[in-house]
Amino acid sequence: MASGMQEKQYTPSLLNFFIYNPTFGPREGEEEKKILFYHPSDVEKNEKIRNVGLCEAIVQFTRTFCPTKPAKSLHTQKNRQFFFEPEDNFWIVMVVRNPMIEKPNKDGKPPTVEYQEEEILVSTERYSSTSLFNGTFGRAMEAGGVELLIQKLEKFFYRYLQTLHLQSCDLLDVFGGISFFPLDKMTYLKIQSFVNRVEESLSLIKYTAFLYNDQLIWSGLEQDDMRILYKYLTTSLFPRHSEPELAGRDSPLRPEVAGNLLHYGRFLTGPTNLKDPEAKFRFPKIFVSTEDGYEELHLIVYKAMSAAACFMISASVELTRDFCEQLDGLVGPQLTLLASDICEQFTVNRRISGPEKEPQFKFIYFNHMNLAEKSTIHMRKTASVCLTSVHPDLMKILGDINCDFARVDEDEEIIVKAMTDYWVVGKKSDQRELYVILNQKNANLIEVNEEVKRLCATQFNNIFFLD
């Protein structure tokens, strides 16, 4: 840090991102046909073809060593390539430049560049979100041939790559977890009752998900689909709507609703104003898996104060103004009431637990079984910025420990003494992982161990977590 004045740091950045299918242009001269999507798009054609060809070659070559598990990534000094084959012959490739430090040399020589060896955290979530909004590649091909597929990919990835912020990726992106809202049994049952009643009276609704404060409370979708939807909601849809809400413009009380039922409900997808005669009743469509394939659904996201309900309806049904008005009239008042109930519960619980003191430790918890994540390191995760309260170097250590955990099946524990008086502890018990950052000067290993034990006893006393 002391030499920060002279040194130049480069964070990891995206060099290329492309999708290809080798079977689309097997003959010489037709190589361009293989490429379905290429970022950045302004690269010269021959370079595109060269890069794709290189990847193809690497995959083919490595396959000779292990036919069942083709290479997943290639690490070179300057960059790292990730290969992912979500469907037969469809390849998604991402090339990331490694972070580096440029050290100026005293005697006017060109600067020395140090490429840093560290794990770059990327997940396969990018395909998952594609499939959420587009279904599978194969399906798009069936529907409209290669052209439609290319169109869809353009549309989706153009947006998607803007939300990809490699420099702020951290452990939570690797987990791709779901943050659950803590709630007492009774309020939870009330929400259950609400969901069941809405699904009963609006029988078009196939699935419902319920969130509060951007945290999940109930999902009628299966876990894997929910994980992707949750990611979309919390990193894309909600942040886009939070700005006007904070400004207080967009959620006026609506006394014009019949029956004098005042409520704060509004559509986050679909019509912004039901009263507008020009309003369009088009909703984003998503794809979720079923026992025998997938199904296409309308995604209605309806929010009242901090409570959001997602209703999913078969895409084969056309949604009308009538339906939306019915939904608004039924859900709006109930959701408003529930939201204030939950809010009250939440503040009561807070008061009981007492004023929050800045604890001696910070932690990240993740459970692979239910994808539950919990972090006291992240203040708030939005689309563009990820505010963490610890130094990026410590976050990198967390990433390293995570990679170590991924290599073995056994339970284990890793304790790292980091620079600047920090201790970092990683624990893995069955399907759960816990990462703790302690700031204790002069603490020794035993004391750190004791401290973590204490933390487990207070924070995780209701789960089976081996010491």
Add this chain to the structure above:
Amino acid sequence: MSEEHYLELCENPVQFEHASSVNNVFFDEANKQVFAVRSGGATGVVVKGPDDKSSVAFRMDDKGEVKCIKFSIGNKILAVQRTLKSVTKNASVLGFCWTNWNEIVFITDQGIEFYQVFPDKRSLKLLKSQSINVNWYQYCPETTVILLSTTVQGNVLQPFAFRNGTMCKMSKFEIELPVVPKPAKLSLSERDIAMATIYGQLFVMYLKHHSRTANSPSAEVVLYHLPREGACKKTHVLKLNTTGKFALNIVDNLVVVHHQSTQTSLIFDIKLKEPDSAVNMHQPVLPARSIHPYRIPLAGPAVVPSQPPVPCQLYSSSWSVFQPDIIISASEGYLWYLQVKLPPAVILLQDKGKLMDFLLRRRDCKMVILSVCSQSTGEKGSLPVVATVFDKLNQVYKEYLEAEQTYTAAMESGPSRGSAAQKRPVRTQAVIDQSDMYTHVLSSFTERKGVSHKFIIAVLMEYIRSLNQFQITVQHYLYELVIKTLVQHNLFYMLHQFLQYHVLSDSKPLACLLLSLESTYPPAHQLSLDMLKRLSTANDEIVEVLLSKQQVLGALRFIRSVGGHDNVSSRKFLDAARQTGDQMLFYTVFRSFQQRNQRLRGSPSFNPGEHCEEHVVHFKQLFGDQALMKPSTV
């Protein structure tokens, strides 16, 4: 139509010789006895009561026409009135009432007299008397209260209560007449007043006829509450919405109003609140229906089997109606008890919330309520209705549980002076607990074909929600039903979420059930272990689970962390460690127990009782004698 008759006459009426020129029939409301007096008693008096024990037959001398005849309570003494004038005073005797086995009250047009009877001495002793002008009187035997009509118009009513030789004057009250006649004359008829206890409280019921002059288009029944102490208050008005001749009964705390011209009856429940009416205005609970058609069975040995029973004329002008639930046809010689049938209410009352309120206050309600539950969870069921029904049920259930708890607490704290009054709470049929619901409604409901599983789960969760709302502990078999249903439809993620939010409360049976699901749903393992951990009484089970998974070190670390290391069976752990085939693991576990032995007993060797000999041999084979821990020499 026939399933809509919600009133019926009892199947076994009391039969007596019908009234005729030679046979006079009397009814005593206090003992519910019918007296058939033939020829002034000379050719016999036959007394029939509600059961055989209270039936008697005797003869007495014919000393003139009998005006009134009644046994004292317990058939001890018979009183007979033959003339209108009493001997001593120049007053008309209106009647008499037995208030005890040996206490009698005479009512004359000039007052009342309360006597004690000495049967051996054949004498009476005046206990108390009161002079007052009396038009007529009414007697409520249940509460031993006599009501006197006084003043010229007759609308000032003076009640007296009798108990253990005392006569107590209660506060008098005035009945508001629809029209005040001029000049004043007797305007309140004995026929329009009745006394009865409803929900344990004494009421005077006034049948207020419509009047063309006053602004009352239809008749109504006005209820005055008559408390033991304090003033009498007008409390309820029952709207009859029609005019004509009426008669009143009380059945199962319901006010029954018979209307002769339409040959129908109405029922009112004074506890059913009308949502949009002023204080205690009541509309009939159900639409007017006639009493269920009744056929007179041709009793007696002479009956020809082929002869069909004769239909009985209902609402006949020869009927006399007595409180609370008696209808007598003197000309046919029958006494019936009126009964309420509940199943028709389920058809006639659409509002299920109101229906539940109504049913929960009835005596024989249990099966009907359970049938309502089954019905509303059926094909045409709707969740809001189901929720209302459950909430109403659990309200009553909770009240009973609380009363029971208070009682138990009082009993445990010992018989103090105050707790003498503590009575064990009565469990009425309206108390429908979880096992009733499980057996009669929910278990068969979850098996029913044609009901969507979404609805089944929603109903189960609604019941659990309702129980929680009333803070009633949910029995684990309900949770098991939920889990069974979810598993049946592969809804594991739903189950996972319920457990995550502790909607299905922790218990050992539930944890074991989860363990058994592990093969179909692997995360159930983690859920089960978490639950066992929270129970904090299931450490042995946790060790077993871990050992069965060959997680020997995990088990060892766990038992150490909860401080149970000193007491566990070393053999169990060594068995498991050896089974893994992992020699280092076996070594570690073996050494750990040797250290324990050293710490506990000062020697690393195992006790014979621990049955570890074969493991010692195995250890020596693997690692040699020298690897064994040596006894430390302090």
